[in-house]
Amino acid sequence: MKHVLAILVENKPGVLSRVAGLFSRRGFNIDNIAVGETVAPGISRMTITVEGSEKLVEQVIKQLHKLINVIKVSNLSKESSVMRELLLIKVNAEVGYRSDIQQIVETFRGKVVDVSPESMVIEVTGDEEKLEAIKLLLQHYGIREIARTGKVALLRGAAITREG
Amino acid sequence: MRKPEINNKGYLECEHRQISSAASGATMIIKALEKENVDMVFGYPGGAVIPLYNKLYDSTLKHVLVRHEQAAVHAADGYARVTGKPGVVFATSGPGATNLVTGIANAYMDSVPLVIITGQVPCSSIGTDAFQEADITGITMPITKHNYLVKEVSDLPNILSEAFFLASTGRRGPVLIDIPKDIFDREAEFVYNRNRKIPGYNPTYEGHAGQISRAVKAIKEAKRPVLFGGGGLLRSGASPALQDFAEKARVPVILTLMGLGAFPGDNELYLGMPGMHGTITANYALTQADLIIAAGVRFDDRVTGKIEEFANNARVIHIDIDPAEIGKNVNIDVPIVGDVKTVLEALLKNVQPGDTAEWLQQIKGWQKNYPTLCGSNGAGRPIKPQFVIKELSRLSPENTIVATDVGQHQMWTAQHFNIKRPYKFITSGGLGTMGYGFPAAIGAKLACPDETVICITGDGSFQMNIQELATAVNNQLDLIIAVVNNGYLGMVRQWQDIFYNKRYAHTALEGNPDFVKVAEAYGAKGLRAAGENNVSSVIEEALSEKGPVIIDFIVDPEENVYPMVAPNCPINEIIFGGARS
Known part of the structure; x- marks a missing residue:
């Protein structure tokens, strides 16, 4: 099972390598990772997706807590939360195909953000299932390149993941 | 490093600000x-x-x-x-x-x-x-x-x-x-503030009251309990609490290598060290226990053997200050995160002994039937290494600090040196670092100049930091370095003997120096014992010397450490050996 962890860390030099190093040396796999600032100054939020059993994820969380710069770890998969990822796809788009592609993009509430004589860049956000679905459809036209942000997530409702 | 601005918790809350220039x-x-x-x-x-x-x-x-x-x-x-x-x-x-x-x-x-x-x-x-x-x-x-x-x-x-x-x-x-x-x-x-607060660091010292009650209940119900303690006992200063607890609850005590000294080695409730070279009694007791009270241990593979079969009959209470240790290797029934001493003291308040008389009787039987053997070859034959340890233990003063290196001599010391008090036995447990013992003994002697300090080492380990003789001589440390010299990387040779058909690939340390002359070259004293009849006299001489003394004990080169549990085997599957004497 996939677990999405929200990790609040002190924004200090080396904190990303402390967290990433912990995963690799303990034999845990990071599926994807996204890092950014929070509203609190000096605190960053890492969102890490890790695949593994309940027991493994419990151990991951405990080990993360041991890092001095880690302030809080929550398993968002255990709670009702909103999860999103942004995907950029550069797809082959010769003149005859453009309107077909445009239609797919609209269906998925994506945007065309760049057009050239042979290609288009499409931006789409959503959960993993949705992104996989649009990728599958666009494969038909030939995908040149993709870039993904990794998942970010927030709890639903008024509750927040807070330090301490 | 950027100055953190985490003010809601106070990155460093200054109560007693000292302003200096x-x-x-x-x-x-x-x-x-x-x-x-x-x-x-x-x-x-x-x-x-x-x-x-x-x-x-x-x-x-x-x-x-x-x-x-x-x-x-x-x-x-x-x-x-x-x-x-x-x-x-x-x-x-x-x-x-x-x-x-x-x-x-x-x-x-x-x-x-x-x-x-x-x-x-x-x-x-x-x-x-x-x-x-x-x-x-x-x-x-x-x-x-x-x-x-x-x-x-x-x-x-x-x-x-x-x-x-x-x-x-x-x-x-x-x-x-x-x-x-x-x-x-x-x-x-320069403002030095000792009242520190770090947002991501908040260790738990007090055990959870609910879990402590559950533990008390489990101890009362247990028929075959055992307390299994480790290095955490020493780090938290839990020895007095442990002794009171064991005696009040009538629970026998097993200590890991890292925990040796936390409970008196000569107490009737003490069963010895568990695991690969542990006592047979400790291993049988852990296997047959219905309740294990694990205190400041981390269930290392050298202790548990085959993890799937470790203590399958037991409920487990685990007390540790590091939450990540709880449930890491073994499933835990009663987890208690906290300082071992604080938690044992809390348990002590309410604990009542269960009906353990029969269990203690069964354990006495094992202790009688399976003592850890210490052979003697007799005069004129190569010295048994275990005999060296026994004699060092017998002849050294009560408060002696023993530091070991890593290998056979380390296990023989753990088995045969009677460690009665805490902080008197120092050894490299987790990493197993050859070369640790001698410099660690130097540090211990400098910290406790009035205590006798003995470094028990091997001819392999000693050579990994032998240059520190200069440090010992320079600081005029009264220090005994007992080299259990078998001319081999003994523990590796033992595994080659047992598991690799006696193919002693590169474990014979040919070209070893004359350790007596090495001592003399550094300006230290060198002594040698090559037969059992002069082991005690050489030790006595060393104890009366000033400055560092190396004793080169030429021991039986192919002696093995027994009892032994092969790696990844259940700890009650014991290779007895030891019949060689």
Whole structure:
């Protein structure tokens, strides 16, 4: 099972390598990772997706807590939360195909953000299932390149993941 | 390092702000060590720490000059294990820092408090592959509790204060501070504050009351309980609480290698060490127990054997200050996160003994039927190594501190040296570092100059830090180095004997020096015992000598350590051996 962890860390030099190093040396796999600032100054939020059993994820969380710069770890998969990822796809788009592609993009509430004589860049956000679905459809036209942000997530409702 | 602005919790809440005038980075370090009551530093100078040593030169702080940086960490580690205070190490950048790595990893595995200060190339040269530059914070990330690279001298006071705080609280461990050379000379306001608060660090000391009640109930219900304790008992000062608990609850006690000394070795409730070379009684008791009270242990593979079959009949209560240890290797029925001493004291208030009389009787039977054998070859034949240990134990004073290296002699010491008190046995448990024992003994002797200190080592291990004879001689340490010399890397040879059809690939240490002459070359005393009839007289002579004494015990070269549990086998599947005597 996939677990999405929200990790609040002190924004200090080396904190990303402390967290990433912990995963690799303990034999845990990071599926994807996204890092950014929070509203609190000096605190960053890492969102890490890790695949593994309940027991493994419990151990991951405990080990993360041991890092001095880690302030809080929550398993968002255990709670009702909103999860999103942004995907950029550069797809082959010769003149005859453009309107077909445009239609797919609209269906998925994506945007065309760049057009050239042979290609288009499409931006789409959503959960993993949705992104996989649009990728599958666009494969038909030939995908040149993709870039993904990794998942970010927030709890639903008024509750927040807070330090301490 | 950027100044954090986490104000809702207070990054460092100052209650007793002490304002002092500006000080250089090097001065700040000396002042901080004074404030932390550090009386001794172990180190080795080099280019990047000259400004620090220049300030140290004017200070009253004792500096112990080792001959290899690895030995500085081990000596500080030995010092920390016998005093409970953080050991402090200075080393230079690059190779000075990388030479520390084994010692740091060793201290990390055994949760020993250390504060290590390394020099670094100047800030402007970092990242340019400058002369003697190594990314020591990167290298030691997995083997320190925390580490720092100082970029602003104004951050240094807080970093020093945090380092001592982190090293010596919660689960203890080594903390490294890497300081670029120019930072030692830069100046800033020196405010040293010992009331520290770090947002992501908040160890739990008190056990959860509900879990403690569950534990009390489980102990009352148990028919075959056993307390299984480790190094955590010593780190938290839990020995008196443990003794009261065991006697009140009538629970027998098993101690891991790291826990030896936490419970008196001659108490009737003591069953010895478990695991690969543990006593048969301890292994049978763990296997048949219906309740294991695990205290300050981490269920290492050398203790549990085949994990799937470890203590399958037992409910397990696990007390540990590190939540990550609970449930890591073994499933736990009653988890108690907290300081072992505090939790044992809480348990002591309400604990009642269960109906354990029959169990204690059964254990007595095992102890009678399966003593750990100590052979003797008799006069004129090669010395049995176990006999050397027995004699050292018999002849040395009550409070003797024993430091071991790693291998067969270590296991024989654990089996045959009667360790009655806490903080008298120091050994490399988790990492298994050959070369640890001798410098650790130096650190222990410097910390406890009035105690007898014996380093029990092997001919292989001793040669891994033999250069420290200069340090021992230089400091005029009354120290006995007992070399159990079998001419082999004995433990590896034993495995080759048992599991690899006696193919002794590169384990014979041909070309060993004459250890008596080595001693003399360094200005120490060298003695040799080659037959059992002069073992005791040589030990007595060594005990009466001043200064370091090496005793070269020429022992039976192919003696094995028994009993033994083969790796990844259940701990009640025991290779008895020992019939050789």
